[in-house]
Amino acid sequence: MSKNINNKLNKLIKYYSLINYNLIFNNKSINRYNQKQPNIKKEKVKNLQKLREQISEIKNCKLKENASNLVFSDGNPDSKIMIIGEGPGANEDKEGFPFVGRAGQLLDKMLHAINLSRKNVYITNVVNYRPPENRKPTDKEVQKYLPYLKKHIEIISPKIVLLLGSTAMNAIMQNTEVISKMRGKWFEVHISNFKIYTIVSFHPAYLLRQPDQKKFSWIDLKMIREKLKKI
Numbered sequence: 001m002s003k004n005i006n007n008k009l010n011k012l013i014k015y016y017s018l019i020n021y022n023l024i025f026n027n028k029s030i031n032r033y034n035q036k037q038p039n040i041k042k043e044k045v046k047n048l049q050k051l052r053e054q055i056s057e058i059k060n061c062k063l064k065e066n067a068s069n070l071v072f073s074d075g076n077p078d079s080k081i082m083i084i085g086e087g088p089g090a091n092e093d094k095e096g097f098p099f100v101g102r103a104g105q106l107l108d109k110m111l112h113a114i115n116l117s118r119k120n121v122y123i124t125n126v127v128n129y130r131p132p133e134n135r136k137p138t139d140k141e142v143q144k145y146l147p148y149l150k151k152h153i154e155i156i157s158p159k160i161v162l163l164l165g166s167t168a169m170n171a172i173m174q175n176t177e178v179i180s181k182m183r184g185k186w187f188e189v190h191i192s193n194f195k196i197y198t199i200v201s202f203h204p205a206y207l208l209r210q211p212d213q214k215k216f217s218w219i220d221l222k223m224i225r226e227k228l229k230k231i
Contacts, residue, residue, distance in 0.1 A: 044077055047155045055128050055148050063087075063129035063141060069096040070129060073152075075122040080231065081224070082158035083107075083123045084149070086167040086203060087137050093130035098123050103204035107164075110204065110217065114225040122156055124149070126171050142171050154192045159231045160224060161189065161196050165203030172198065184219055186227070197227060 052072050058064055071088040074097045091101035099107050111117055127137045127145045149171065153161065163169045166179045172189060173182070182200045189198040201220040202213055
């Protein structure tokens with residue numbers, strides 16, 4: 001009888017060792033919010049942190065001097081889609097994350113319309129500090145932050161980049177065309193020797209002022225949804 005009990009006990013010990021029993025019988029609850037997403041490479045996380053530190057050390061920058069927080073990014077760094085806006089507003093400067101105000105709420109709804117969310121896109125801006133009075137960044141300011149933005153794109157390595165607004169369009173596309181002529185088309189942009197499908201659309205803040213233009217943004221969103229099926 002004792003021998004049978006020992007055999008059963010040995011089998012149970014072997015079984016639980018195979019299924020990682022310490023995860024099952026651990027008294028501590030699993031904190032799912034602090035766990036790193038398993039598909040994000042450690043090297044990417046390390047490079048993003050390094051880039052953030054480099055931006056925080058920028059010298060002689062009026063944007064930085066007048067801002068409360070560095071607004072680096074939000075979303076999933078392992079996403080196929082990278083969204084680039086203009087720059088932080090008052091809410092973003094306060095919270096330290098891009099697109100958290102009214103324009104951000106509209107962006108969330110736009111993404112939801114094509115079955116996306118911040119869990120499967122990556123969001124940043126051309127400049128990482130809030131321009132005073134929410135003004136448009138100057139050409140000089142854009143050029144100052146452009147090398148960091150390109151490095152940001154290189155680290156994320158997205159398949160698709162969505163440029164929201166003329167500032168993002170002009171920075172990445174290096175042109176001065178009006179956005180109405182550029183949106184609704186696919187472009188191939190080369191960053192650090194790799195090709196990215198790029199599309200331009202209206203900034204959500206503009207759509208809040210001009211809601212009749214939302215129909216054009218919906219066309220752009222559907223183009224992204226179709227492109228995702230092919231890549």
